Amino acid sequence: MKVKGIGSLKSLQKLYYIDANNAEFDMGKELGPLTQLRALGITKLISEDGSSLCGCIEKMKCLESLSVSSTIEEDTIDLESMTCPTEFLRRLYLKGPLRKLPDWITKLQNLTKISIQCSKLGDDPLKVLGILPELVELWIRNEAFVGEQLHFEEGGFPKLKVLDLYDLKGMNSVIIEEGALLVLEKLYLKTPKLQEVPLGIQHLRNLKMLQFMDIPNELMESMDPNGGHNYQIVQHVPSVYFRCEHGEGYNFYRLRKFGWKQV
Template sequence: MSVHHGLRLRGDDESWALFTHVMKVNIPPELLKLRREIVIRCGGLPLAIVRLADVLSQKDADIDEWSSVLQQLDQDQEQVWSKALSKINEDLPLYKQRRLFYFGLFPKDYEIPVRRLIMLWVAEGLVQPEVENEDPGDVAGRCLIELIAEDVVQVTKKKLDGNVKTCHLPYALRRHWLSKAQQATFVQVYAKTRSELSISTGLVRRLVDHLDKEDFSFDHIHGHIHVVVTSMVTTTLDLKHTYISTLPSSIWKMQHLRHSLLSESYRSRFTLQPRVCSLIALQTLWGLFVDEKTLVKGGLDRLVNARKLGLACRLMPSQQQTMLSQLEAVANWVLKLKHLHTLRLKSDDESNQPWDLDLKPLSGHVNLSSIYLLGRLKNPSIVSEFPRNLSDLTLSGSGLMEDPMLKLDKLPNLKILRLLAKSYTGKLMLCPSGGFPQLRVLKLWKLEQLEEWNVEEGALQALRDLEIRSCIRLKMLPKELLHRSLLELKLTDMPSQFTA
């Protein structure tokens, strides 16, 4: 497929930046109120943004007149996207069109998390691996990138590492596409009665439906009503933003389940494991709450194909010895996960203060690229044994007394580093010459004992985004960084003498 309608679609922030640049005048308060509407209506099209800004810059501050200009913009966009739709209809296979139809199931103007969209595409069977043993999620990710590259899908937000975080269909395209989608068998009309949770024969309930507060099942999922997850053939299980705390034993029978995202804030747990475990395909287990009752050894540690693991461990004062055993069991389980590429471990007490975190050397985990650790590291030397492919690292509450920079600087692919509250308790920090060759983002938060930070010549050459927050004893910015023209510096809650 080849659809062209100008330059690359701009995200929301990019669109507003371009709009204000073209206006070349102070934006009046009345127009600021229309920011969201302007960004949405332009649909990321640079030519539409420029044209609208040019027209509005020549008019007086009259809200009615601006509204009429926006209406005219809608008509112009309809013509642009009608041509694009014709091209899509001609060149895009039905199975790819269905991926676009799926956008219509989300609420209007909703910024769709890429993670959720990819998982839902996979669950609906809208992507098929092209080679044996290829992960469907990877295929779905490539499909989305293709649609973005063709300017059909608009990126709304990006992550720090540059990857897409949220997206949606451009405003005018969505209106046209939904009218076509309503005619397709993929989009169906569902019963809206709140008196029942059962579904009419032949109709499929989709997770995206539950994002709509008007949907009859919204209260059952987001309210204080216990929802039972039954054993079924699914890959459709995302409970991340729900109040579901306990999953029934039937989850262990879900042999096709690939991704399970749980409600960490509501302490989602697995019930005791039955004799038979069929979760052999599970690749994502995120937000699971682990306490003294969780069966880790001989239970969770049998899930050895996980690629993305996020656990929250909570200590109870009366169960310290049990929890030490649990943390060791978690560490041994992580050590067995040779396919792991994302790891997040949290360990705190009942007062939400960091507690002990056990971890074994991970240098052999060649696929592991992202690590988030919250808790006091029982083995501080672990920071020198992270895998070389690590690109994103966050440490919080680690209690390190030795400068971590002298160990982390050797990681050749590290792009994002966050040292958060109590991760390092020393007074001096040094980034040696040639260190951190790929690091682009560095965040230093609440390192309350840090007094002096030195950066040697040739270190941090790729750094573009530096944020220092609440490092109350830090005296000054390293001289090596003072004249970096491409460096974006953000200071929050810093002493006046530092900012001066």
């Protein structure tokens, strides 16, 4: 995409995806005038440009969707200088290392979806995200969290329906307190070091689909209806799937009352 001169399109509403590292791209000059944007996607952001991007975003009072990714794995996304994006922001996608979740995230009272990837957060992000009143979909993927445990506290995520915990290689346990995730319908887990079925999963009475990917075989066997000690805590879920590597592809299994069936 040609980036030079974009700033003259002052009525533009959607802009995907701008290479922030393009030599012809002047962040303040090209993004600053685009105050009518409803959707913005930025790629290859470097830390030094974070403050300039924040200044531009704060002028976009109609912004509903924001996607930001960094240029390299080691380059931190710095969005901390922003007071708060627009109150209308509904979708937020962050891909790249973060020192921490920006403080302004807690002010996004209308946010319905957030995806964080490759962020390498050491602290559990759920304390921050769990208070968002309208959040429906949460993706924590590709080493976004590098700690060992995620803890869903009572009252957290009151409207969340989809939870995707994908490729969290260091995480070995998930705790779900009674009263958390009350309306959750779909849960995806790709956590190769997971040692046990998420503690408290039996509290998720609205859960319709549970999918495990690349978990230890012993954990899969523990959910087998034929003697598996964890079967009783997942039997209320209508659809339970397991994905495992097979050669260059994958095999998929579905939990039935008589055992696992390949699908």
